[in-house]
Each structure stands twice: as C-alpha cells, then as structure tokens.
Amino acid sequence: NNGRWWRDHTKEEPRIRYHRCFPCSMIATSLLLFIFVTTLSFPKTGAFVTPLHSSSKTQQYVLQAHSEKEWDLNVAIVGAGPSGLLLAHKLLRSNIPVANIDVFESRADPRDLQKQQGSRAYALGLGIRGRSAIRTVDEELWAAVKMRGFECEQFRLHLSQKLNVKLRDREEGVEPSVLIYQTDLCSGLLDELETRSSDSSQCTVKVHYETFIKQVDLANAIMETNEQKKGPYDLIVGCDGANSIVRGALDKYSPPNTFQFTQRRLLPGCFKVARCKKMPPLLDQNSVALVLPESKALGVTAFVEPTVNGGCCILFAGKLSDASKSEAEGEEEEGQTGVNFNSLLFPDPNLSDGDIHSDGGLTKEMIFEQFPLLEGTPGMDDAVHQLLNQRTSVADSVKCNIYNAPSTITPTAICGDAAHATGGVSGQGCNSALIDAAVLVDCLIENYHPTKNDDNIVATKKAMLHQSLQSYSNKQVPQGLALYDLSFGNDGKILPIFRNIKAMLSNVIDTIFGGRWFGIGKKPLQTLLASSLDSFTYIRRDRQNYFVDEFPSDEEFVKQLESVYDV
Numbered sequence: 001n002n003g004r005w006w007r008d009h010t011k012e013e014p015r016i017r018y019h020r021c022f023p024c025s026m027i028a029t030s031l032l033l034f035i036f037v038t039t040l041s042f043p044k045t046g047a048f049v050t051p052l053h054s055s056s057k058t059q060q061y062v063l064q065a066h067s068e069k070e071w072d073l074n075v076a077i078v079g080a081g082p083s084g085l086l087l088a089h090k091l092l093r094s095n096i097p098v099a100n101i102d103v104f105e106s107r108a109d110p111r112d113l114q115k116q117q118g119s120r121a122y123a124l125g126l127g128i129r130g131r132s133a134i135r136t137v138d139e140e141l142w143a144a145v146k147m148r149g150f151e152c153e154q155f156r157l158h159l160s161q162k163l164n165v166k167l168r169d170r171e172e173g174v175e176p177s178v179l180i181y182q183t184d185l186c187s188g189l190l191d192e193l194e195t196r197s198s199d200s201s202q203c204t205v206k207v208h209y210e211t212f213i214k215q216v217d218l219a220n221a222i223m224e225t226n227e228q229k230k231g232p233y234d235l236i237v238g239c240d241g242a243n244s245i246v247r248g249a250l251d252k253y254s255p256p257n258t259f260q261f262t263q264r265r266l267l268p269g270c271f272k273v274a275r276c277k278k279m280p281p282l283l284d285q286n287s288v289a290l291v292l293p294e295s296k297a298l299g300v301t302a303f304v305e306p307t308v309n310g311g312c313c314i315l316f317a318g319k320l321s322d323a324s325k326s327e328a329e330g331e332e333e334e335g336q337t338g339v340n341f342n343s344l345l346f347p348d349p350n351l352s353d354g355d356i357h358s359d360g361g362l363t364k365e366m367i368f369e370q371f372p373l374l375e376g377t378p379g380m381d382d383a384v385h386q387l388l389n390q391r392t393s394v395a396d397s398v399k400c401n402i403y404n405a406p407s408t409i410t411p412t413a414i415c416g417d418a419a420h421a422t423g424g425v426s427g428q429g430c431n432s433a434l435i436d437a438a439v440l441v442d443c444l445i446e447n448y449h450p451t452k453n454d455d456n457i458v459a460t461k462k463a464m465l466h467q468s469l470q471s472y473s474n475k476q477v478p479q480g481l482a483l484y485d486l487s488f489g490n491d492g493k494i495l496p497i498f499r500n501i502k503a504m505l506s507n508v509i510d511t512i513f514g515g516r517w518f519g520i521g522k523k524p525l526q527t528l529l530a531s532s533l534d535s536f537t538y539i540r541r542d543r544q545n546y547f548v549d550e551f552p553s554d555e556e557f558v559k560q561l562e563s564v565y566d567v
Contacts, residue, residue: 070457071450072099072203073465076223076231078216078246079239080105080207082124082182083416083433085189087237088205089137090441092193096448101205102230104223109209110183111190122273123305123313124185126178127530130431133438145188149180150308154287160294161372166287167511168527177530179288179305181275181313182430213240216249221410235465236412237440239433242396244418253409258564261400266423268319270346270394274383279312280304282373293370298341302371314374314383318342320349320392341366349392360384395423399484403477404469406565411465413440413472420480422487428529432483432536436476443471470562478557482540485547486525493548503546 075091077084080103091098108115126134126149134142153176155168170176190207208225215224221232238246242263250259279285283304291302300318307313319342344363364384368375377383398421405412416433426432447468454460485491495503506521513521523531528539540551552560 069099071461072097073234073461074099074232075101076233076236077101077103077239078213078223078237078244079103079241079416079418080107080186080209081239081241081416081433082185082189082430083437084237084239085186085193085207086134086137086434087239087415087437087440088207089141089189089193090437091444092203092205093137094441094445096441096444097450099203101203102223102233103205103207104211104213104225105207105209106212107209109190110186116183121181121183121275121313122315123179123181123307124430125305125427125530126180126185127428127431128175128177128533129428129529130434131175131178132533133431133434136438136442141189141192144192145180145185146178148184148188148308149178150306151176152179152286152288152306153177154284156284156287156289158283158289158291158373160292164289171531174531179307179313181307184308185430213245216246218249218253218405218409218412232410234411234461236410238412238414238418239416239437240418242398242417242421242423244398244414246412247398247400247414247418250405250412250414254406255408255565258406259400259402261398263396263398263421266395266397266425269317269423270320270349270392271315271317271424272345272387272390272392273313273315274386275307276312276314276377276379276383278310278378279306280374280377282376285310289373291371291373294372295370298370300341300345300370302367302374304374316345316387318346320346320394341370345387346392349394351391360388363388395421395425397421397423397425397484397488399481401477402561402564403473403480404466407463407466411462411469413469415440419476420484422484426483426487426529427526428483432479435479439475440469440472443475444468447471473561474558477561478552478554479536482536482551485540485551486529486536486543490548495546495548499546506546 073096075098077087084103084105088101088103091101110116126145131142131146134145153168153170153174154166156164156166158164193205212226213223214226216236217224217231218236221234221236223230223233223236236246238244238250240246247261251261283289283291286306288306289302289304291304293300293302298318300316303315303317305313305315344359344366360381364380367380367384374380396417398417398419400414400419403414403419415436417429419436420432422429444465448464451460494500507524509521510524511521525539525543528534529536532539537551537554540547544551
C-alpha cells in the first residue's frame, strides 16, 4: 500500500444527520476553540542522514546517492515548520534521487531558547491524521516527536466556577491526541535529522534559519534571500504559511485567470497565548479545559491545554474592540473599573511591540475576576508578562483553486496553510499540513521514474515533476476545500429555515450526547476529524443535506483541476 493511510469512500452510504452551523450563543461560539487542540505506517528502505556541519543558522546533512547525477533533484522548501521538515524527512527516506535540499526559514532555530523568548508559543494537537503522516517516515520518528508532547483526549467545558460538563473522554483502544508546542515538534524533527547516519555524502540538506525570502523567481527557478541568490532548483515547495511568498509567486508567474486564491482575516476574532510551567490547580490536570468568563457578554474565553512535564498553555480568544465604541463597551462590560478587558488584553494588532503598554497588575486582577478557576496558577505573573508583551494575533483563512504550477514554469507546489488555511477553526491545520507533505512525496514516488536511455533528460525530468504535482493537486485540493467547508459551514449562505433549525438541533444533540448514551446523537464533527481517518471529502459529502452548495465528485474535481492550465 506504499504508505497510503488516508481513506476514501466512493459508494453511497446512509447520510449522517449533522450540520456545521454557528449559533450566536456564547457557548456554541466558544466550543469552536475545542477543535484547536483535537486533532499506518509502511517504512521504506533508504539511507538515513548524518550531520556534516552545524551553526546557529544552518544545519547540514548528507544522503546516500540513489541514481545517476543527471536525474538527481535540487529541491527548495520554503518554511521549516512541521510540514516543511516532514517533507524533507520524506524525501530523504524515499528512493527518489535527490542531490540537494535547501530549507529556508525566516525564524530562528526552535532549539535556540534565548531567541525563542517572548515569541508566541501555543500547543498543537496532533491527532490520528498528523501522527499517521509522521509514521509514513518510520515509527522511530513518531516516537521522537511523541516524547516531547502530552497525550490527552479529555475535554471539559466550564460554564461557571462550579458547573462543568465533560464533552470528551478517552476511548478504550483509541490512541489519544498529543498536545505539543510547535517549537518542540520542530525541534524533535530536527534532532532526528541530526542523529540519523549515513556513509555517503552525495546529497546535502541545509536548513537556513533567519533567512528571509525576498523573491521567488519561477521563470528561472531562483530563490533570492536576504543573503544571496540560490538555485536553479528542479522543485520548489511552499510550506510557508497563510502569508506564503511561494503562493504569491505562483499567482505572479501563472497565466492570467488560472491560479486563483482568496485570503481573508478572520476579524474581529483575535487571540494571545501564554505558557505556564504548571496547570491551574483548580482544573483537571489531565484534561483540556474551555473556561467561559463570569461575564458572558465579555466575549473572551480561556482555553487551557495541559502540556509535557505538568505545564500548560493558556489561549485567550476574544474580539478586537471598535475604537469608536471601546469606551462605551468598557463601561458596560466592566462597570466598576471602566476599562474594556478586550482593549486591555487585545490592543490594535498593527501596533509594534514597543508601542504596547498595559498595566500588568490590572490585567492579572481582571483575568482572575473573569476566570477565577485560573487563580493560584504558578507563574501567573510571568504569563501576564507574556500576554502584555505579545502582539495581538489575528488568524487568516486561505482557499486556492489549485496547488501546483503550470508546466511553463518551474515545478512548484504549496502545502498546508499556504494552500488551505482555516485559522484554527477546524483544529486540523497542522494535521492537514503534515498530510500534504506525505501525499506530495507519495505522488513523486508514483510519477518520477528516471530511465537510463533518454535523449532529453532535462525535459523529461521537468515533465515528470509537473505530472507529480498535478497528481498532488488532484488528491489534495478536494480535501482542502472540503475542510474549508467543514470549518466555515455555508460561509454566509442561508439554508431554508426548517433545514437550518434541524441542523441546529442536531448540533446540540451531537455535542451533548455524541452517541455515548443510549445511542443518542452521533460523534461531533470535531471528534470525527480528530479521531478518524475518513477523508475530509467523505465527511463533507456525508453532510451534504446541511450545505447550500453541492460538493463536486472526485471525477468533477479532476476534470476541473486538469483544465486550469489545460493539462
């Protein structure tokens, strides 16, 4: 089966009566935060890697040569996040002839603790999809990642200081999700690269930290960084997030009206995160907790995730206040203090770090006033300091009509948030990005087959790469669009009133009962996404009755995608 762990369902099955809708109530809105953390392996033979050189900005490794040099690939990966590093692992572990891999990352090495101080750090939820993608390299890589995280499958909703509801518990025989900081996940992937060994030095992999990409020239396959121009490359892959520069290059170099994407800020929603060495003593030490404020009209929630070594991550989600109304809102919401908690905790995200000034004592007092379950948390003063010295974050959504370049330019693809971002709404951002990396390499394995007798290796190599990337788009674009629909529902479109009421009732029943008691309800969508390998397209089609627009079939998708560039 060559590492293909995803599942696709083609035959008709009874439809599950479930729909994603977004009631305006505080509880329903807050529940979306739950999915922020919830989220088969067939090892291939091949060379492991050995470190050749190490510096503060560059890590270098070698790989055993697999083929004649004419067919060897020179690969550029933009973004050394989880998907970019997994992509490098997959390429190294495969039998694809690779001569060189350059990984470019604007941020510092995640293992440099001094440079990581003050940076935003939140815990990701690696569910069954993410861990299955990592396991396509080998079980040892997953074990190295898993040891840096905290296994957790429990979730509680705290409606007040005394009232809470267990919405999810660990299921017998089901491997739990792993909560892990992104820096720890990336550090684990990097450490594994350094500890693996090889006897040959025919292929190098360099991770260039603190390197900014100024331009991606897809006409000449050149990467221009803040230090130098590098290339030409046979293959360029953008794993560089929602504000992807590689996606921008695809838009620039593709023929008009071919490659298209939409990006929007998910306003007025915003968030900040703080890292604590210990869990709040008033909360379950082994359970994720969504804590609602004492003043429900406040519009701020606290999402507490247990992490490794007894620590936790606290994510405060709220909304940006309208400057013209902030004073009035503060008087209404805070009354006695006359200060708007949203404005205090979430200042204008466009402010530079030096312009952010807030009262730490007042902020801590207001946090405990609204979230008394956080009282007694060790290191809360430091957590408040992190919050007040952190720029307000606003998530983006991204949707693209295709994930690969036309055959007239350098073979190029985009993965993860660069191709499809849901701003944390689905809880599957990291998991789906890891899937993209695994599928992309599988498509290269399927389509890139060097031959000994070829009169035009350059042209054949390029054609094989473009075919590989087209196959990748055919597989992953439907998944990305399905996940987008599952995250945002009808995205402003309105169902007929009776179907909408039925959908809302179904959501409530599924959230409360989830099929656990007397067969009432079914697994909530978030649980299904986190604990199932059912494809996103299957889940989306299974809920078609609750969407306005019909979701295309696999055949319709392939026809649409292969006509974008008239392949």
